[in-house]
Amino acid sequence: xxxxxLRRIAGMVPTLLVISFLVFFVIELPPGDYLSNQxxxxxxxxxxxxxxxxxxxxHEFALDEPFWKRYLIWxxxxxxxxxxxxxxxxxWGWSFEFARPVEExxxxxxxxxxxxxxxxxxxxYIVSFPIGIYSATRQYSWGDYGFTLIxxxxxxxxxxxxxxxxxxxxxxxxxxxxxxxMAPEFIGQPWSVDKVLSVLAHLxxxxxxxxxxxxxxxxxxxxxxxxxxxxxxxxxxARAKGLAEAKLxxxxxxxxxxxxxxxxxxxxxxxLVSGSVxxxxxxxxxxxxxxxxxxxxxxxxxxxxxxxxxxxxLTLVGMLISDLLLAVVDPRIRLGAEAGR
Amino acid sequence: xxxxxxxxxxFVDTEPFDPNREAPPDPDRERYFQASQWxxxxxxxxxxxxxxxxxxxxxxxxxxxxxxxIIAPYxxxxxxxxxxxxxxxxxxxxxxxxxVGPHVEGYLxxxxxxxxxxxxxxxxxxxxxxxxxxLGDPYEFWGLIPGRxxxxxxAKGGTLFLLGTxxxxxxxxxxLVYGARLSLTIGIIGVAxxxxxxxxxxxxxxxxxxxxxxxxxxIIEILRCIPELPLWMALSAALPxxxxxxxxxxxxTVILGMxxxxxxxxxxxxxxxxxxxxxxxxxxxxxxxxxxxxxxKHLLPGFTSHLVASATLAIPNMILGETALSFLNLGLxxxxxxxxxxxxxxxNITIVTVYPWLMAPVxxxxxxxxxxxxxxxxxxxxxxxYKT
Numbered sequence: 085x086x087x088x089x090l091r092r093i094a095g096m097v098p099t100l101l102v103i104s105f106l107v108f109f110v111i112e113l114p115p116g117d118y119l120s121n122q123x124x125x126x127x128x129x130x131x132x133x134x135x136x137x138x139x140x141x142x143h144e145f146a147l148d149e150p151f152w153k154r155y156l157i158w159x160x161x162x163x164x165x166x167x168x169x170x171x172x173x174x175x176w177g178w179s180f181e182f183a184r185p186v187e188e189x190x191x192x193x194x195x196x197x198x199x200x201x202x203x204x205x206x207x208x209y210i211v212s213f214p215i216g217i218y219s220a221t222r223q224y225s226w227g228d229y230g231f232t233l234i235x236x237x238x239x240x241x242x243x244x245x246x247x248x249x250x251x252x253x254x255x256x257x258x259x260x261x262x263x264x265x266m267a268p269e270f271i272g273q274p275w276s277v278d279k280v281l282s283v284l285a286h287l288x289x290x291x292x293x294x295x296x297x298x299x300x301x302x303x304x305x306x307x308x309x310x311x312x313x314x315x316x317x318x319x320x321x322a323r324a325k326g327l328a329e330a331k332l333x334x335x336x337x338x339x340x341x342x343x344x345x346x347x348x349x350x351x352x353x354x355x356l357v358s359g360s361v362x363x364x365x366x367x368x369x370x371x372x373x374x375x376x377x378x379x380x381x382x383x384x385x386x387x388x389x390x391x392x393x394x395x396x397x398l399t400l401v402g403m404l405i406s407d408l409l410l411a412v413v414d415p416r417i418r419l420g421a422e423a424g425r
Numbered sequence: 426x427x428x429x430x431x432x433x434x435x436f437v438d439t440e441p442f443d444p445n446r447e448a449p450p451d452p453d454r455e456r457y458f459q460a461s462q463w464x465x466x467x468x469x470x471x472x473x474x475x476x477x478x479x480x481x482x483x484x485x486x487x488x489x490x491x492x493x494x495i496i497a498p499y500x501x502x503x504x505x506x507x508x509x510x511x512x513x514x515x516x517x518x519x520x521x522x523x524x525v526g527p528h529v530e531g532y533l534x535x536x537x538x539x540x541x542x543x544x545x546x547x548x549x550x551x552x553x554x555x556x557x558x559x560l561g562d563p564y565e566f567w568g569l570i571p572g573r574x575x576x577x578x579x580a581k582g583g584t585l586f587l588l589g590t591x592x593x594x595x596x597x598x599x600x601l602v603y604g605a606r607l608s609l610t611i612g613i614i615g616v617a618x619x620x621x622x623x624x625x626x627x628x629x630x631x632x633x634x635x636x637x638x639x640x641x642x643x644i645i646e647i648l649r650c651i652p653e654l655p656l657w658m659a660l661s662a663a664l665p666x667x668x669x670x671x672x673x674x675x676x677x678t679v680i681l682g683m684x685x686x687x688x689x690x691x692x693x694x695x696x697x698x699x700x701x702x703x704x705x706x707x708x709x710x711x712x713x714x715x716x717x718x719x720x721x722k723h724l725l726p727g728f729t730s731h732l733v734a735s736a737t738l739a740i741p742n743m744i745l746g747e748t749a750l751s752f753l754n755l756g757l758x759x760x761x762x763x764x765x766x767x768x769x770x771x772x773n774i775t776i777v778t779v780y781p782w783l784m785a786p787v788x789x790x791x792x793x794x795x796x797x798x799x800x801x802x803x804x805x806x807x808x809x810x811y812k813t
Contacts, residue, residue: 102647110656113663240795242745244752245768245787248777255778351649358654362749366772376655377753380662388662392655399652 177386216306476803553583618682627693
């Protein structure tokens with residue numbers, strides 16, 4: 085198991101490198117950079133005095149270097165104007181738009197982003213598991229049809245639209261606003277029991293909004309997997325031998341259907357993280373989503389780059405956890421990895 | 426060598442073999458055996474009732490693409506300064522118990538002194554019958570041919586805002602019809618791009634195997650790890666602001682298509698891997714056919730139906746992607762009109778609660794995505810016609 089985990093984690097390193105390069109490439113695609121745009125603007129206004137300062141800043145942030153050098157400086161594999169100072173050294177860069185280090189801008193939101201995504205994954209698991217089993221064991225019952233219908237609608241409704249609709253309905257029916265991740269009086273306060281409870285209460289709607297389409301997909305696949313298993317001969321044999329229905333279900337087919345169930349969570353994590361970004365914008369949640377939008381609109385490259393890299397890493401870690409869980413549940417995977425050694 | 430007598434001698438019938446001897450010819454079965462693959466796919470698809478209905482619904486929606494100007498009563502960016510945020514006008518058939526045909530009731534406008542804005546409510550006194558197949562607002566068909574013919578128009582001097590108007594008095598229903606043109610085509614073009622990429626990468630991976638296969642697989646794996654939306658957002662933020670709406674539109678389609686091919690490439694690859702082992706493929710190799718010919722001539726036709734099904738299932742993702750980007754102000758913007766652009770108006774919670782009809786574009790988005798999902802499911806089931 086340890087060997088498998090280590091191999092799996094080592095396999096992430098090249099992936100991370102490629103992703104970081106891709107992210108940097110995409111972020112640098114727009115012509116110019118934040119500072120050179122400002123310089124052009126100032127020149128147009130005829131204010132030559134501050135141009136020199138901005139030129140100096142461009143040099144400070146190594147924006148005048150060629151592309152490959154800027155990338156290496158960004159990740160911290162090449163000495164910048166102030167020596168090695170990049171992501172590897174824990175320096176996340178400077179946000180021009182907010183005029184503060186990226187660390188300070190995104191710092192308070194990172195934990196909430198992780199919490200939001202984690203609860204969404206939990207929500208998807210907890211909701212889809214019983215419903216999937218119910219739908220498979222009571223195939224073609226009214227409940228099954230009902231869940232299938234809800235599932236289809238859940239799949240088809242884009243999560244940000246669902247967020248809008250939720251905003252409208254909760255405002256209309258309960259007169260309460262669902263925006264934000266905690267009650268206003270807790271913002272900026274140190275963590276306390278009350279604050280945690282407030283965050284939990286505010287997490288409910290975003291979690292449902294982000295998780296619905298993922299849940300719908302998971303229910304569909306769990307149902308299909310379980311149905312495949314239920315029609316196999318060993319189930320008939322067990323039934324013929326008089327095994328109680330509940331025990332039969334839990335002991336054999338469910339364990340078989342559990343594998344793809346766990347593997348699937350790895351597949352839907354990217355879309356969950358995507359969803360959390362846009363839903364955060366709609367519901368005004370203090371996660372990295374709204375900051376990403378601002379930074380992209382103002383071409384605040386280091387900030388945007390860091391956030392995209394962060395959500396990608398979040399996805400990778402989520403997939404890693406799902407793979408490790410799969411290895412725990414399925415001995416074939418961890419033994420196969422050791423045999424392949 | 427002589428035949429030993431203790432074994433029965435092989436009996437060989439001198440009569441010519443009649444294939445129908447065992448089972449008498451059955452016209453239904455004959456029809457099935459002689460039908461082409463696509464015909465069988467069609468028969469099987471027809472049995473999937475929901476998919477057929479979904480296909481029909483999509484056909485209706487796609488009618489708006491060529492004929493938007495004729496279907497919409499107003500232009501998409503036409504402002505009605507007297508009717509800002511006017512609520513939807515309901516269609517009535519009877520007026521005071523008397524049948525007058527489909528008509529709407531005019532607005533009574535009054536100033537709300539609390540918010541200092543105009544409030545509109547229906548005026549039962551003013552009956553405005555809807556005209557059908559009529560001459561109304563002038564337009565330029567596809568920006569080329571001037572015309573005035575509409576499927577239906579408001580009464581002379583009246584209004585017809587079936588889904589209300591927005592902040593600048595633009596008719597939401599007309600916006601929806603025009604928006605369909607961009608929203609619906611973006612999915613098709615985007616999928617076309619990702620099919621080409623997916624077929625290319627999946628094709629070389631599945632056919633050559635070995636090093637090429639593992640390299641392509643690595644790329645696919647990495648691309649699948651990245652959450653799509655943030656990357657889409659970054660890429661469309663990179664589109665120059667100086668581009669005209671047409672170029673932005675193509676830019677967005679290319680972005681959507683470029684990142685969506687891994688799923689298709691995977692499908693192509695796994696299907697190719699299994700088809701490559703088939704006897705007819707091996708025979709072609711032995712006869713000296715080039716890889717290009719084998720892939721294109723022998724293997725591709727074997728899974729075109731699968732490809733169509735996977736592509737159909739990929740379209741909704743693109744439509745949603747465009748809607749999300751335009752909603753966030755990173756995609757298309759006025760004067761180009763798509764459903765996402767229309768939803769952009771509904772970003773603010775206060776606006777949404779006061780003027781809920783601005784959320785109307787949500788409905789066609791959901792219907793189209795659902796329909797594509799059902800259609801794709803039906804096609805996928807029909808794609809393997811020989812499997813029962």
